[in-house]
Structures are given as C-alpha cells and as structure tokens.
Amino acid sequence: MNEDQFKDLLIKYQNGKCTDREKTLIENWLTFGHFEGKVLSDKQMDVKVERLTERLGLAPKRVKLLPRIAAAASIVIAIGAGIFFYTTQNGNNSIKTAVYTGDVGPGKQGATLTLANGKKIRLSDAHNGELAKEAGVTITKAENGELVYQVKDDAGNAERFNTLTTAQGETYSVRLPDGSIVWLNSASSLTYAAGLMKDGKRSVKLEGEAFFDVAKDKLHPFLVQTRNQQVEVLGTQFNINSYREEEAEATTLLEGSVKISSGSSETLIKPGEQAVNQNGMVRVAEVNVENFVDWKAGDFNLDEMNFRVAMRKIARWYDVEVIFDKSVPEDIHSGGWISRNKKLSEVLQFIESSGIARFRIEGKKLYVSR
Incomplete structure (x- = not known):
C-alpha cells in the first residue's frame, strides 16, 4: 500500500x-x-x-x-x-506476502576463545566445566554457556592475553575475574589479560560491538580501548558500537558515568546519553537507550535507521553477504522492531511489506533491489 x-x-x-x-x-x-x-x-x-x-x-x-x-x-x-x-x-x-526460495536461520550462542599460547577453543563445541588454567586464573564454561574467569591462586600480573571472538551469526558472554560481564555481538572480539589487571587498571580491547556491565571498583578503573577512543569507568552499564564498516563509534550509557578520550579531547556522558565519535569529533545527545541495546534483548531495532546500516546489522546476524542493486538509494530509512530469533525470510518480509525494497536469497548472498 x-x-x-x-x-x-x-x-x-x-x-x-x-x-x-x-x-x-x-x-x-x-x-x-x-x-x-x-x-x-x-x-x-x-x-x-x-x-x-x-x-x-x-x-x-x-x-x-x-x-x-x-x-x-x-x-x-x-x-x-x-x-x-x-x-x-x-x-x-x-x-x-513475499516468498523466498532460500532461507537462513537466526544466529546462535557461539564464539572462539584464543589462549595466550595460541590454542583455540570452539566454545559451542566445548563441554561445560574447566577449559584451561593460565597464570593462576581458571577458565570455565558455565551451564548457561557463559565463559567465566576466576583467580584461584596468586595470579600476579597474569598478563597473558586471551581473545574471545564471535563470527557472523554468533553472540557470547564472558564473566571477567572482577565480576564484570561483557556480552559480545556478532563479528566482534574482546582481548584482555587473563587476570584482567594491567598497571593497576582493568583493561580490555574491543573490536565490533559489546554491552558492558562493569563491577564497581573505585581503586581500579575499567578501560575499554577501541580503534579511535578509550572509555574509562569505575562501575556502570554501557554499550559500545565500534564496527569498522560504520562511519562512527557510538557509546551509549545506561547507568553510572563514563569518560571518553579521543585524541586530546575528553568527554563525560550521563545515563540516557550517547557519544558519537566520528573522526575524533565527539557529539553527545540524549537517546532512548533501548534502541541501542536491542541486540542484547534479542531484537532488531530498525526504527528510522539508514537502510544500509540496518542491512549490515541483519547481515552480521544471519551471516550473509548483502548485495545492493544500484536502484537502491543511499539515503532511505527503514523502521520498526522485530525479533532476531526469526528466520531471515520473516525479517525480510517485515521490511519488504513497507515497499522500501525487494529481496532475493541465493545461498549466503542476499540481493536487494527496489
């Protein structure tokens, strides 16, 4: 219509x-x-x-x-x-309603843990229980699938780095030694020392997107390093979107406060605010935070989003390559909420019913036209 x-x-x-x-x-x-x-x-x-x-x-x-x-x-x-x-x-x-000859199921819980010695563990295949020990830190897989780090002995500096990586179509969570929990979105990675501490600070490096629930510790700030900025907190909840294919990095704060350092500038944001860092220029605005933690709740928020950004979100979760016909404008916007637990065809029908685009699935390729 x-x-x-x-x-x-x-x-x-x-x-x-x-x-x-x-x-x-x-x-x-x-x-x-x-x-x-x-x-x-x-x-x-x-x-x-x-x-x-x-x-x-x-x-x-x-x-x-x-x-x-x-x-x-x-x-x-x-x-x-x-x-x-x-x-x-x-x-x-x-x-x-639209009809598709191919279909793709939704993403699932899964990730690869790379230990300091180079050993890789596919967490979706690993049994629950102890996975490894490094520098006095025990790494286990909990019954709910969560990766858990615990300091069992004197870990010292424990500066042996681990990397948790999700592929497209995967998401995973890790409980760090200080009790902080990090949820990784698809096509993301988190690198950290097994004991977490480095030079008296809790430090991690993020590529992609993650939601952080940081345990309070006034003596040891929690630092998140991304490609263009550093986020420093003591105890709070926030989301960082730092995918390389996106034009800017977005830090969205739910609780507490965070300091964002980019180049020589420092920016403080409050709950309900988002800092968008584009080429070192940081802009702060009030937002509806639910719109930016949709993925953690199992949803796609496509409301008034650039259509190509929306399709990149979908591509990461369903592990498909999106190919745009030149008939699709650069500046159109999508809309609405829909569950990430649905099959790809259902999500495409939801979008296609607005008349914004037409889709064709061929294997792992998703063709988009007007």
Missing part, C-alpha cells in the same frame, strides 16, 4: 465508510501497534504522528487522527514497516 492509498483508507475508516475487509485490515494494524512487545511512549507516539501528518500532508486541523489510528499509522507509514501488502486486484482487496 502506498501513502495515498493509506490516507484514503484512513479517512474512510474515520468516516465509517470502510468495508468489513478494510476495517479488519486497519484493526490488524492496530493490533501490531506494540512493535512485537515494544510499546511506544506517549512522547514517541506524538513525534511519530507529527511526522506522519507532515508526510501525508494531513494537518491535524484537517484530519484529526484518533489515538489508536495514529498508533497504527505511525507504525505502518511513519517508520516505514508493516506486516503485509494491501493491494486491489479486479476490485477485490487481497493480502500478499
């Missing part, structure tokens, strides 16, 4: 002139107004409705949207994603 068709249907519904089928269609949209369990706040809804009326050319004084209609409209049009196509063929309304 294009915007003109939706506008006409919306007005018909408000005037009580919809057919039973059209009424059912609108009410199905209303049911979907929670983004698969993600309920929009009143403030978010107001913004969506305002953008909807601007996009459709419907000033509020001309067409007053009922609250529940506004909710549906904001999801179907303003953020550009819906459940199905609505078309007219030979005068009969029909619903169409």
Whole structure:
C-alpha cells in the first residue's frame, strides 16, 4: 500500500465508510501497534504522528487522527514497516506476502576463545566445566554457556592475553575475574589479560560491538580501548558500537558515568546519553537507550535507521553477504522492531511489506533491489 492509498483508507475508516475487509485490515494494524512487545511512549507516539501528518500532508486541523489510528499509522507509514501488502486486484482487496526460495536461520550462542599460547577453543563445541588454567586464573564454561574467569591462586600480573571472538551469526558472554560481564555481538572480539589487571587498571580491547556491565571498583578503573577512543569507568552499564564498516563509534550509557578520550579531547556522558565519535569529533545527545541495546534483548531495532546500516546489522546476524542493486538509494530509512530469533525470510518480509525494497536469497548472498 502506498501513502495515498493509506490516507484514503484512513479517512474512510474515520468516516465509517470502510468495508468489513478494510476495517479488519486497519484493526490488524492496530493490533501490531506494540512493535512485537515494544510499546511506544506517549512522547514517541506524538513525534511519530507529527511526522506522519507532515508526510501525508494531513494537518491535524484537517484530519484529526484518533489515538489508536495514529498508533497504527505511525507504525505502518511513519517508520516505514508493516506486516503485509494491501493491494486491489479486479476490485477485490487481497493480502500478499513475499516468498523466498532460500532461507537462513537466526544466529546462535557461539564464539572462539584464543589462549595466550595460541590454542583455540570452539566454545559451542566445548563441554561445560574447566577449559584451561593460565597464570593462576581458571577458565570455565558455565551451564548457561557463559565463559567465566576466576583467580584461584596468586595470579600476579597474569598478563597473558586471551581473545574471545564471535563470527557472523554468533553472540557470547564472558564473566571477567572482577565480576564484570561483557556480552559480545556478532563479528566482534574482546582481548584482555587473563587476570584482567594491567598497571593497576582493568583493561580490555574491543573490536565490533559489546554491552558492558562493569563491577564497581573505585581503586581500579575499567578501560575499554577501541580503534579511535578509550572509555574509562569505575562501575556502570554501557554499550559500545565500534564496527569498522560504520562511519562512527557510538557509546551509549545506561547507568553510572563514563569518560571518553579521543585524541586530546575528553568527554563525560550521563545515563540516557550517547557519544558519537566520528573522526575524533565527539557529539553527545540524549537517546532512548533501548534502541541501542536491542541486540542484547534479542531484537532488531530498525526504527528510522539508514537502510544500509540496518542491512549490515541483519547481515552480521544471519551471516550473509548483502548485495545492493544500484536502484537502491543511499539515503532511505527503514523502521520498526522485530525479533532476531526469526528466520531471515520473516525479517525480510517485515521490511519488504513497507515497499522500501525487494529481496532475493541465493545461498549466503542476499540481493536487494527496489
């Protein structure tokens, strides 16, 4: 359904002139107004409705949207994603969904641990229990799959570095010796000393994306080094997105406070703020933090995101190569929330139903066109 068709249907519904089928269609949209369990706040809804009326050319004084209609409209049009196509063929309304000849299952828990001696352990294949000992540090795999480091003896400096690496389509968590927990997103790596401490500080190096829940320790700051910056905390929760293919690094703070050092500049951010570092220039803004820890909760947040950035998120999780036809513009945006536990075809149908793009799966290649 294009915007003109939706506008006409919306007005018909408000005037009580919809057919039973059209009424059912609108009410199905209303049911979907929670983004698969993600309920929009009143403030978010107001913004969506305002953008909807601007996009459709419907000033509020001309067409007053009922609250529940506004909710549906904001999801179907303003953020550009819906459940199905609505078309007219030979005068009969029909619903169409995309069909794919290939499909890919969602990613899973998995990673590779590389020890200081070069030994590699595939954690998805390893049995629960003790995996290794290094410099007085015992490394085990817990029943829930989590990697756990514990200082059993006098570990000294224990500066023997380990690297935890996730491939595309994998995610994993590690509990460090100080009790801090790090969740790694797909195509990411975390490097750290087995004993974590280095020069009196807890230090790790990140490539890709991770969520940190840092144990409080006023005597030993926790440092996260990425390609362009260093993040320093004492005890807090935050997310860092530092994929090389993205234009900027984003640090999003949930609790506590963090200091971001980039070149000669230092920036402090508070809970609910995000620092975006692009070429050494750091910008801070208030954000809805849930939008940036979606992956940890098992979701894709595609709301008002650059379409190519959204497709890179999807590619990492489903381990596919995305190939864009030149008909796909650089500046279009996707929208909506959907679970990362669904098959790739379901996610593509969700996006395709907005009319933003068309998809074709061939093995591990995902072709995108308009």
